[in-house]
Amino acid sequence: xxxxxxxxxxxxxxxxxxxxxxxxxxxxxxxxxxxxxxxxxxxxxxxxxxxxxxxxxxxxxxxxxxxxxxxxxxxxxxxxxxxxxxxxxxxxxxxxxxxxxxxxxxxxxxxxxxxxxxxxxxxxxxxxxxxxxxxxxxxxxxxxxxxxxxxxxxxxxx
Amino acid sequence: xxxxxxxxxxxxxxxxxxxxxxxxxxxxxxxxxxxxxxxxxxxxxxxxxxxxxxxxxxxxxxxxxxxxxxxxxxxxxxxxxxxxxxxxxxxxxxxxxxxxxxxxxxxxxxxxxxxxxxxxxxxxxxxxxxxxxxxxxxxxxxxxxxxxxxxxxxxxxxxxxxxxxxxxxxxxxxxxxxxxxxxxxxxxxxxxxxxxxxxxxxxxxxxxxxxxxxxxxxxxxxxxxxxxxxxxxxxxxxxxxxxxxxxxxxxxxxxxxxxxxxxxxxxxxxxxxxxxxxxxxxxxxxxxxxxxxxxxxxxxxxxxxxxxxxxxxxxxxxxxxxxxxxxxxxxxxxxxxxxxxxxxxxxxxxxxxxxxxxxxxxxxxxxxxxxxxxxxxxxxxxxxxxxxxxxxxxxxxxxxxxxxxxxxxxxxxxxxxxxxxxxxxxxxxxxxxxxxxxxxxxxxxxxxxxxxxxxxxxxxxxxxxxxxxxxxxxxxxxxxxxxxxxxxxxxxxxxxxxxxxxxxxxxxxxxxxxxxxxxxxxxxxxxxxxxxxxxxxxxxxxxxxxx
Numbered sequence: 001x002x003x004x005x006x007x008x009x010x011x012x013x014x015x016x017x018x019x020x021x022x023x024x025x026x027x028x029x030x031x032x033x034x035x036x037x038x039x040x041x042x043x044x045x046x047x048x049x050x051x052x053x054x055x056x057x058x059x060x061x062x063x064x065x066x067x068x069x070x071x072x073x074x075x076x077x078x079x080x081x082x083x084x085x086x087x088x089x090x091x092x093x094x095x096x097x098x099x100x101x102x103x104x105x106x107x108x109x110x111x112x113x114x115x116x117x118x119x120x121x122x123x124x125x126x127x128x129x130x131x132x133x134x135x136x137x138x139x140x141x142x143x144x145x146x147x148x149x150x151x152x153x154x155x156x157x158x
Numbered sequence: 159x160x161x162x163x164x165x166x167x168x169x170x171x172x173x174x175x176x177x178x179x180x181x182x183x184x185x186x187x188x189x190x191x192x193x194x195x196x197x198x199x200x201x202x203x204x205x206x207x208x209x210x211x212x213x214x215x216x217x218x219x220x221x222x223x224x225x226x227x228x229x230x231x232x233x234x235x236x237x238x239x240x241x242x243x244x245x246x247x248x249x250x251x252x253x254x255x256x257x258x259x260x261x262x263x264x265x266x267x268x269x270x271x272x273x274x275x276x277x278x279x280x281x282x283x284x285x286x287x288x289x290x291x292x293x294x295x296x297x298x299x300x301x302x303x304x305x306x307x308x309x310x311x312x313x314x315x316x317x318x319x320x321x322x323x324x325x326x327x328x329x330x331x332x333x334x335x336x337x338x339x340x341x342x343x344x345x346x347x348x349x350x351x352x353x354x355x356x357x358x359x360x361x362x363x364x365x366x367x368x369x370x371x372x373x374x375x376x377x378x379x380x381x382x383x384x385x386x387x388x389x390x391x392x393x394x395x396x397x398x399x400x401x402x403x404x405x406x407x408x409x410x411x412x413x414x415x416x417x418x419x420x421x422x423x424x425x426x427x428x429x430x431x432x433x434x435x436x437x438x439x440x441x442x443x444x445x446x447x448x449x450x451x452x453x454x455x456x457x458x459x460x461x462x463x464x465x466x467x468x469x470x471x472x473x474x475x476x477x478x479x480x481x482x483x484x485x486x487x488x489x490x491x492x493x494x495x496x497x498x499x500x501x502x503x504x505x506x507x508x509x510x511x512x513x514x515x516x517x518x519x520x521x522x523x524x525x526x527x528x529x530x531x532x533x534x535x536x537x538x539x540x541x542x543x544x545x546x547x548x549x550x551x552x553x554x555x556x557x558x559x560x561x562x563x564x565x566x567x568x569x570x571x572x573x574x575x576x577x578x579x580x581x582x583x584x585x586x587x588x589x590x591x592x593x594x595x596x597x598x599x600x601x602x603x604x605x606x607x608x609x610x611x612x613x614x615x616x617x618x619x620x621x622x623x624x625x626x627x628x629x630x631x632x633x634x635x636x637x638x639x640x641x642x643x644x645x646x647x648x649x650x651x652x653x654x655x656x657x658x659x660x661x662x663x664x665x666x667x668x669x670x671x672x673x674x675x676x677x678x679x680x681x682x683x684x685x686x687x688x689x690x691x692x693x694x695x696x697x698x699x700x701x702x703x704x705x
Contacts, residue, residue, distance in 0.1 A: 099546070108199060112243075
């Protein structure tokens with residue numbers, strides 16, 4: 001778990017240690033993702049999420065991700081975004097700082113499109129249990145392997 | 159690659175080659191990293207030897223491909239576990255009951271085949287989620303509502319077949335009751351259409367459900383007799399208005415009259431939505447040990463006048479009603495307003511009764527406006543906000559990795575409300591259980607209450623083992639009192655099925671007879687809802703590490 005200062009000072013890809021850190025540590029974000037990150041989510045329920053989300057945005061922009069990349073605010077309910085435009089998108093790549101519930105839903109939904117949580121880091125709660133709600137920063141994208149299995153399309157309307 | 163139980167490696171290798179030829183190599187998932195995605199995220203056996211994990215997964219795109227897969231499975235006796243979208247969290251997700259089964263992932267079959275606005279029905283494939291159908295209707299501006307569970311990411315077919323429920327009105331809120339007509343692929347690859355669908359060129363497949371002769375649709379719900387590849391659903395013509403209100407009664411014993419009148423109005427159709435019984439006193443009782451003891455004693459004893467008087471005085475002094483029920487009305491404005499007035503009159507004779515007007519809405523409303531209501535699910539708007547319950551909070555300080563619901567069905571009487579409260583609370587205390595949430599009696603179905611005792615699932619194996627132990631004991635305690643589960647997680651299907659034991663488990667024995675006849679090699683969803691195929695019925699080896 002990282003605190004806010006560590007997160008911002010050490011940098012996104014040095015502060016992980018989590019199970020889901022795969023190829024990004026070696027290859028860096030620009031080459032590790034099959035598709036530039038299209039949006040960074042900020043969970044509006046947690047004021048501190050903004051700082052982390054902007055930190056993510058800065059790192060991703062610096063890694064030559066889409067210059068139009070912007071923060072999208074959500075209030076914990078991502079279904080309108082996911083089941084709207086995103087569901088029909090190909091090779092979706094997302095990043096964000098959200099509560100655990102949003103990350104869980106994205107993990108479950110992402111697998112239908114061949115996406116995995118490639119990196120995540122938690123912050124916000126101290127070891128003694130005090131402090132703010134635990135937040136997660138994460139990247140959800142297709143790995144080169146799973147992109148090959150990225151076949152699920154949006155519902156077809158016959 | 160993992161291998162299923164009871165199939166030789168060479169046979170399974172040949173089956174995999176044939177799967178690839180039948181549906182395309184890219185749709186046969188054999189890498190463990192891919193197959194692990196089918197683990198049950200809410201598994202109460204996560205990381206233990208008993209956890210259910212498939213061997214491989216296959217994802218056909220059409221009924222014809224499902225038929226091809228089944229012919230291969232039938233030939234090699236490969237156990238197969240169909241899932242629609244695999245989002246049935248809390249009830250097993252996409253993990254099989256029999257370890258090592260091949261998951262038949264139907265989410266690529268996601269076509270909405272028809273939506274008929276005038277006759278208010280839809281015909282869909284298993285991969286169609288509530289969001290998909292909602293978006294379809296919204297984009298076309300159709301004057302129809304869906305009825306969705308929370309969360310709404312699951313399949314209409316999958317939820318209906320598991321007897322899932324929603325929040326609007328009868329018959330739409332009971333999702334199996336709202337279906338009309340099925341297409342089913344059997345274990346040998348044969349295909350059947352039920353109801354009017356058996357008539358070639360049928361024009362009423364989604365409108366008249368009984369067809370001709372015995373009605374078989376129930377065989378394919380909570381079972382393992384076939385794979386449903388199409389299903390019709392009745393949709394709700396969008397109502398003009400909604401209103402809700404609550405009835406609050408002051409005394410402990412008023413629960414009997416509150417529930418009696420509620421039930422009468424449900425059976426007569428005046429109330430046609432779900433309603434529950436809550437106690438606004440719950441928090442006060444929890445914070446006041448003396449009154450909590452009186453409440454438990456009042457529940458425990460038949461002669462409890464002193465305690466009930468003290469409880470009533472306590473409620474009165476805190477200006478808090480002992481019980482309340484919320485009622486919802488959908489329809490034309492004049493009718494919903496009149497219905498609420500009528501309901502109030504039915505309760506008016508209860509001394510001290512109070513009424514509270516709540517939401518009053520006129521439709522149509524935009525999606526954004528509906529999302530601002532108390533609960534968008536009540537208006538057929540799917541969402542995933544229910545997952546916020548798993549977050550760390552004052553309500554749930556430890557956070558969780560998921561949840562399970564123990565959900566026995568009890569009569570719609572005040573006596574049953576008190577008795578179930580007493581029995582289940584006592585059992586939980588004695589078993590050392592701690593639950594995160596206990597939902598009071600709620601009429602998920604038309605003529606009964608369901609009690610929902612919620613457990614958190616974590617990644618702590620010891621805690622999960624304890625939860626499983628308590629869950630299994632609660633199944634027995636409930637059964638001893640005549641209450642059975644309406645639906646359960648795959649981990650407890652045997653436990654819940656076996657307590658339906660009238661006449662030496664005659665019902666289960668009949669289900670087994672049907673299983674042996676319809677699926678003689680026992681390849682479809684072995685063990686689902688306690689129905690095991692003959693070759694595994696008395697076996698201790700129901701898959702590697704099976705519970």
